Amino acid sequence: MTVGKLSGTEFFAPVVITEPNREIDGVYIGDLLSWVMGRASSGNAWITIMSNVNILAVASLADTACIILAENVALEQDVIETAKQKNINIISSPVGMYETAVMLSTLL
Numbered sequence: 001m002t003v004g005k006l007s008g009t010e011f012f013a014p015v016v017i018t019e020p021n022r023e024i025d026g027v028y029i030g031d032l033l034s035w036v037m038g039r040a041s042s043g044n045a046w047i048t049i050m051s052n053v054n055i056l057a058v059a060s061l062a063d064t065a066c067i068i069l070a071e072n073v074a075l076e077q078d079v080i081e082t083a084k085q086k087n088i089n090i091i092s093s094p095v096g097m098y099e100t101a102v103m104l105s106t107l108l
Helices: 003-007 033-039 054-062 077-085 097-107
Strands: 013-016 026-029 044-048 066-069 090-092
Touching (some): 003 066, 013 077, 044 054, 044 097
Parallel strands (some): 026 044
Antiparallel strands (some): 013 090
């Protein structure tokens, strides 16, 4: 599934979509940034509740397909603008990380 298709589904909403055709080939869940940086795979959708600018660096280094913000976590405008500049896809989910992963699993 592509990031664009995922962000257009009932349970997920686009926050920043710069590469809608990016394929999602797995999922990684975590909030410890150094752990995610070393373990998330290229092409993963990364589910987190972290919202600071450091998530962009981690997503870039790990080459994740997108960041999924669980629990309707909101981003500051400067993080959104930086995500656009760095071509990092960000999607929002209204439910917790586990429920987000379950919904994502049914779609992938």
